[in-house]
Amino acid sequence: MNAHLPLSALRHEPPAERRLRALVEQGLPLVPRPWQALAERCGLTEAEVMACMRRWQEEGLVKRLGLVVRHRPLGITANAMVVWDVPDAEVRELGRRLAVEPAVTLCYRRPRRLPDWPYNLFCMIHGTRRERVLAALDEIVERQALQAIPRRVLFSLKAYRQRGGRYTREERP
Structure with a gap:
């Protein structure tokens, strides 16, 4: 967890965002519309997922999205x-x-x-x-x-x- 984001903010986050956070941790699904697939799994719209990700980046919870290649x-x-x-x-x-x-x-x-x-x-x-x-x-x-x-x-x-x-x-x- 990023130290810049107060834990109190996480205690009050909606359950759908908590589910989204856990899903993002597992990695993006390898599908044409990964944000839509995540939205369907956590009860949000694709636009809400994208807005949430932008907000998390602005707050410092998510610094970047990367790719792990199993070479x-x-x-x-x-x-x-x-x-x-x-x-x-x-x-x-x-x-x-x-x-x-x-x-x-x-x-x-x-x-x-x-x-x-x-x-x-x-x-x-x-x-x-x-x-x-x-x-x-x-x-x-x-x-x-x-x-x-x-x-x-x-x-x-x-x-x-x-x-x-x-x-x-x-x-x-």
């Missing part, structure tokens, strides 16, 4: 997190440049954890074979002139469960 079943199993030790004054600009590289599927900044972890910029490169991922990284390093930036390539060994945002409280047994 391993598609054969994309050579997945590398490239971690970079970028000077702090340059990390924002380099992050923007890496984020638009076609091979980069995810790019974000994280704090260093010194002395053991000096890396502050992370980018993910997915591929079907390690050789292709490493070749794509070599091309990025060359194109972006990153030869002097310390980095490590960490290939995934295990797939963890992926899930989207949570907007309802977990029920405790």
Whole structure:
């Protein structure tokens, strides 16, 4: 739950909106009109669902809608997190440049954890074979002139469960 939205606001929300919040947490239905499908399941109109989603975005409850791709079943199993030790004054600009590289599927900044972890910029490169991922990284390093930036390539060994945002409280047994 987003801390910016007072819990008192959730206590007084209509039951249909509470049902909508739980449904959105499960993900949008893969149908031509997902808002209509959600509306039918929670007792609202499509327009009411869309208005509610807009309001939740304005209130900060929903920051964004994203897509979780389960890439391993598609054969994309050579997945590398490239971690970079970028000077702090340059990390924002380099992050923007890496984020638009076609091979980069995810790019974000994280704090260093010194002395053991000096890396502050992370980018993910997915591929079907390690050789292709490493070749794509070599091309990025060359194109972006990153030869002097310390980095490590960490290939995934295990797939963890992926899930989207949570907007309802977990029920405790």
